[in-house]
Amino acid sequence: MIENFGSNLARLRKERNLTQTEFSEMLGITKQTISNIEQSKAYPSFTTLEKISQLLKAGPTELFGTENEILLYNTPxxxxxxxxxxxxxxxxxxxxxxxxxxxxxxxxxxxxxxxxIQNFFSKTPRTDETGEPILDNDNQVSFADSPYSKVPVQEIEKLAMQIKEIKRFKD
Structure with a gap:
């Protein structure tokens, strides 16, 4: 189990995008100590081990387990x-x-x-027989009113109100 610690520590540190220098500063130990631990040349004290576990949010299986044990642990x-x-x-x-x-x-x-539908509600440029735009007195393109502008909206609304009244009276 202890033989897996160094490689597991290196993997977990790298998964969290931490350099040895950054991680050593967080733990309050030297970069060389981290390097030695990851190469299994040294092992951390229990105090440092507890800090490692807390910083990496890793339990015993993730720190000391074999690859298969870690896979099994991570199954959920x-x-x-x-x-x-x-x-x-x-x-x-x-x-x-x-x-x-x-x-x-x-x-x-x-x-x-x-x-x-868009053309029904939009003004369209006026054109001559050749399809060229007709310009107004200010040399700006002249626009024709949209077909919607020719719809007698007020008369339609008036008729709609009369139909509602007739329907209400009938009911």
Whole structure:
């Protein structure tokens, strides 16, 4: 078990993106001491071992265990990760199904409909017979009113109110 400590310490330190210098400063020991421990040339005191455990948030199995013992110890964490990936894969599959449905829609027709709606509410540049824009007195492009501006909105609203009154009276 103790023979695994040095390599496990180096692995855990690197997983946390700590250099030997940074880690030694956190522990209050020299960089050379960390190097010696990781090479199994020296072992930490119980006080230093406790600090290592706390700083790395590592238990005895992670510090002293063999590769297989660590894998077995980490199994619950791995299963949790598998569950989270399963949820992500499920969401990706749902997205793929939605995209397949979208692809089945006649996109050209949809674009034409959106363009028609946009043109209905937008002013359009006036053009001559050749398609060139007609300019106003200030040499700016002249715009025609949108088709929506020709809709008798007030009359439609008045008729809608009358229909509501008739319906209310009927009910």
């Amino acid at each position: 964490k791995l299963l949790d990760e598998v569950d989270s990936y399963q949820d992500k894969i499920h969401n990706i599959l749902k997205l793929e199904q939605a995209l397949e449905k979208i692809n089945k829609i006649d996109l050209d027709n949809l674009v034409d409909q959106v363009s028609y």
